[in-house]
Amino acid sequence: MPYLRGEERLPEGCLFCAKPQLEDAKAHIVYRGRLCYVILNRFPYTNGHLMIVPYRHAATLEDFGAETLTELMTLTQLSLRVLREAYDPQGFNVGMNIGETAGAGIAGHIHLHIVPRWNGDTNYMTTLGQTRIIPEWMDQTYERLQPLFERMSATSK
Numbered sequence: 001m002p003y004l005r006g007e008e009r010l011p012e013g014c015l016f017c018a019k020p021q022l023e024d025a026k027a028h029i030v031y032r033g034r035l036c037y038v039i040l041n042r043f044p045y046t047n048g049h050l051m052i053v054p055y056r057h058a059a060t061l062e063d064f065g066a067e068t069l070t071e072l073m074t075l076t077q078l079s080l081r082v083l084r085e086a087y088d089p090q091g092f093n094v095g096m097n098i099g100e101t102a103g104a105g106i107a108g109h110i111h112l113h114i115v116p117r118w119n120g121d122t123n124y125m126t127t128l129g130q131t132r133i134i135p136e137w138m139d140q141t142y143e144r145l146q147p148l149f150e151r152m153s154a155t156s157k
């Protein structure tokens with residue numbers, strides 16, 4: 001599945017526990033919910049590749065209660081709205097890799113991928129596949145999406 005690729009591997013520590021300790025703009029956290037946050041993928045499969053991550057460190061969906069699961073889905077909905085507004089994609093991949101065998105780059109801390117898709121985006125993805133995205137571009141994406149999350153979260157609740 002497409003969202004299997006492009007995840008970051010950390011030698012130690014947990015990226016998804018560490019990121020919320022930073023400032024939003026530095027961490028590229030575009031939205032903070034009560035139980036989960038939304039962050040840009042540093043190795044995006046396409047432009048606008050987001051991840052929704054529970055704050056609590058746990059490896060699989062069975063470890064979470066209904067409140068977190070609900071927020072995962074409401075933030076998924078919000079992310080789709082924001083990405084449609086920002087990039088007008090023709091489709092999305094939404095999904096989770098649970099366990100290293102399934103392709104999770106950070107297997108200890110569950111996260112849900114949202115990947116906007118366009119017709120003919122395979123060439124673009126091949127080009128970007130193994131390339132570390134430049135910081136300026138991450139900042140641009142952040143600047144574009146963060147205000148939309150703020151605005152659209154206020155209107156969609």
Ligand SMILES: [Zn+2]
Pocket residue numbers: 014015016017018056057058108109
């Ligand atoms: Zn963690």
